[in-house]
Amino acid sequence: MEKKVYQTIDYPFTVGNAPEGKEAVLSIRNLSISFKTDNGMVHAVRGVAFDLYKGETLCIVGESGSGKSVTSKTIMGILAANAHIDNGSVTYEGEDLTKIGEADFHRIRGTKIGMIFQDPLSSLNPIMKIGKQITEVMIINGDHLKHKFNDVISEALITYNNDKRLLEIAKEELKFVKKNKKSTPEQKEAAKKAYLEEKARLEPIIKADKVALKDKKKEARKVVKEFKAEIVKRHRELRAPILKKMFSKGGIAEYKNFISERRRYVSELRVTHKEAKMRALKIMKEVGIPDPERRYKQYPFEFSGGMRQRIVIAIALTADPDILICDEPTTALDVTIQAQILELINKLKAARNMSVIFITHDLGVVANMADRVAVMYAGKIVEYGTANDVFYDPRHPYTWALLSSIPDVDSKERLEAIPGTPPNMLFPPKGDAFALRSKYALGIDFRVEPKMYQISETHYCASWLLDQRAPEAEMPKIVSTRIENSLRKAGVHDGK
Ligand SMILES: Nc1ncnc2c1ncn2[C@@H]1O[C@H](COP(=O)(O)OP(=O)(O)OP(=O)(O)O)[C@@H](O)[C@H]1O
Ligand SMILES: [Mg+2]
Numbered sequence: 001m002e003k004k005v006y007q008t009i010d011y012p013f014t015v016g017n018a019p020e021g022k023e024a025v026l027s028i029r030n031l032s033i034s035f036k037t038d039n040g041m042v043h044a045v046r047g048v049a050f051d052l053y054k055g056e057t058l059c060i061v062g063e064s065g066s067g068k069s070v071t072s073k074t075i076m077g078i079l080a081a082n083a084h085i086d087n088g089s090v091t092y093e094g095e096d097l098t099k100i101g102e103a104d105f106h107r108i109r110g111t112k113i114g115m116i117f118q119d120p121l122s123s124l125n126p127i128m129k130i131g132k133q134i135t136e137v138m139i140i141n142g143d144h145l146k147h148k149f150n151d152v153i154s155e156a157l158i159t160y161n162n163d164k165r166l167l168e169i170a171k172e173e174l175k176f177v178k179k180n181k182k183s184t185p186e187q188k189e190a191a192k193k194a195y196l197e198e199k200a201r202l203e204p205i206i207k208a209d210k211v212a213l214k215d216k217k218k219e220a221r222k223v224v225k226e227f228k229a230e231i232v233k234r235h236r237e238l239r240a241p242i243l244k245k246m247f248s249k250g251g252i253a254e255y256k257n258f259i260s261e262r263r264r265y266v267s268e269l270r271v272t273h274k275e276a277k278m279r280a281l282k283i284m285k286e287v288g289i290p291d292p293e294r295r296y297k298q299y300p301f302e303f304s305g306g307m308r309q310r311i312v313i314a315i316a317l318t319a320d321p322d323i324l325i326c327d328e329p330t331t332a333l334d335v336t337i338q339a340q341i342l343e344l345i346n347k348l349k350a351a352r353n354m355s356v357i358f359i360t361h362d363l364g365v366v367a368n369m370a371d372r373v374a375v376m377y378a379g380k381i382v383e384y385g386t387a388n389d390v391f392y393d394p395r396h397p398y399t400w401a402l403l404s405s406i407p408d409v410d411s412k413e414r415l416e417a418i419p420g421t422p423p424n425m426l427f428p429p430k431g432d433a434f435a436l437r438s439k440y441a442l443g444i445d446f447r448v449e450p451k452m453y454q455i456s457e458t459h460y461c462a463s464w465l466l467d468q469r470a471p472e473a474e475m476p477k478i479v480s481t482r483i484e485n486s487l488r489k490a491g492v493h494d495g496k
Helices: 068-076 102-108 130-140 144-179 185-246 251-269 273-286 305-317 335-352 387-392 397-404 433-437 477-489
Strands: 007-009 024-037 040-053 057-061 083-092 113-116 323-327 355-360 372-377 380-386 452-454
Touching: 024 068, 024 355, 040 057, 040 068, 040 083, 040 355, 040 372, 040 380, 057 068, 068 083, 068 113, 068 323, 068 355, 102 144, 113 305, 130 273, 130 305, 144 185, 144 251, 185 251, 251 273, 273 305, 305 335, 323 335, 335 355, 372 387, 372 397, 380 387, 380 397, 387 477, 397 433, 397 477
Parallel strands: 057 355, 057 372, 113 323, 323 355
Antiparallel strands: 007 452, 024 040, 024 083, 372 380
């Protein structure tokens, strides 16, 4: 049979076309992160790209050390101090999160993007009551006037930051050519010219952006002032008759109304403690904490592991995030509890139309969660597609290896551990990093990195096995048998 010809795409600068009707909420392109250590640079993430679509769960799967957590921490802006973002972008609502400052990041981290970790204890304060831990975030983020201000200026601020960044990029490019020993004098000259042209083009734009931002800030101050004045005015109007009655005979009974009007007034300006508590109790119920009123006053040690993880999820939800990143949220829990937490995350995703990035080393967990799956190895994504693509038509030998190591309750087949150990990321292997551990490795795998082949509209894989010149390779028997079995169970008789 003639070998199929697959087109390649310019990964990690593109991830292929978005499936019809899908809108990316988060786009990562060509992301590379390294860590400075005493032994040298650890190249933890090496050119990662993916899109997270609205309302979908993307599962990132890979062995320990493959760079899953580093990728998610980059999105959250919580990388360790020795981390260096070598390259790439993380775009959310038109902003590159790798380029914005600490202050701007607070607008997004914990509000629009929430994260939960493997060990719930480490994200909870052991000496603070659960209720307070949930409400604290709401109160900190609950300044309505500040929100109003940010809403007005946000577009102008983003434009200004992005244009400033374009100039920085141009400068970095020039620096790169200048530093590169292989650059010829002509190349250096051309780079300098290109930089100066870009500078001349951008400087007036940035200047105009700055003026526009200043104007917007002025406008925002005015909007906030009027907004507040309106609230104060209404408060006075409502308070006046109460005060009048209070100062008349028997008016002390009006004191209750006086206080409640004051509460109403304050709640228009910011989230109050009472409001925060009401919302906390509601969210505690939503994440399945029984008897929330009593639980609200307890400390973390009074909760079981599964309940603690529910609390951590509740905290992440208080700000109503668009995106929830779950980094191995169930690894520390036993199997039944694990299943409950997964079910909870699925339920919340659907109810809130959130997008979820779910990180795990266990493909078995992913089956009931994922809309899409990205398989990560040695700091790269080696295969990605819909859950069906990856589970029923896997193409990368590493994906095959992961699939063979999922315990199967039905078949008597023995679990196959992946041979060898993950590579040392101080010296990432050349070519296809998995080749060293793969019996499918071709000669070229040890020298040249494979391109990203497009298998279908949704399915992509970086393996030389997909090249037309490569020999036909069959996936391991254990994987094909399982796929056949599960397809049969699902009532699909024709295997293709
Ligand atoms: N602060 C750091 N300094 C040096 N190296 C680091 C640092 N943080 C992470 N690394 C390295 O980066 C690589 C990727 O780590 P990461 O935590 O992303 O792995 P992971 O895929 O999340 O694995 P696990 O399943 O064990 O959580 C590893 O080689 C790790 O040792
Ligand atoms: Mg991790």
